[in-house]
Amino acid sequence: MKTIYLLLLLSINSIANTTNEENGINTKPKTTIEAFYNSEIIKKPASESDSISGLKIISYDSEKHGKHIYIVSDIYTMKKISFFNKKGRKVFTTSTIGSPIYLSKFKKGVYTIKVVENDKTEIKEFAIN
Incomplete structure (x- = not known):
């Protein structure tokens, strides 16, 4: 279909x-x-005025908690986050205000991350090794 x-x-x-x-x-x-x-x-916004100000994906790898990332920006507000695999299928969706996103259940590969904050949307690529 x-x-x-x-x-x-x-x-x-x-x-x-x-x-x-x-x-x-x-x-x-x-x-x-x-x-x-x-x-x-x-x-995906093409101009700087439409992008999320100060958007960063910070990754950590710890023995206790495993691999995880934080998605942060200049504004401390709710972010809707979607992960897409290489084929473009949505594999994970969550909302966060600075909480970690644990990657232990993700397979190795490159993912496209869609971040929506207020009315602004930004797309980033992220590799999980």
Whole structure:
């Protein structure tokens, strides 16, 4: 079903873009970069004013607690965090205000992390070894 939906979405998008290009009209937004992940469109801010101020992913590895990360920014507020694997599937979602996110159940690899704070969204890549 997802494959049919994806093909339908791509064909409609190509038809719409062909019509707009012939008329000399570009309807795609210039302020965002879109990535397609598992039937969900994630928008990454292209300008500094739309990004999360001071966003950092701090990783720790301890014998007692194992591998874990903190996702922090200049504003101490709730952050919604989603992890996506290489294939674009959402593998984990949580909310935090500075609490650690334990990585012991994650497989090794590169993950895309989507962080939403207030109305701002930022996407970062993170490797788990």
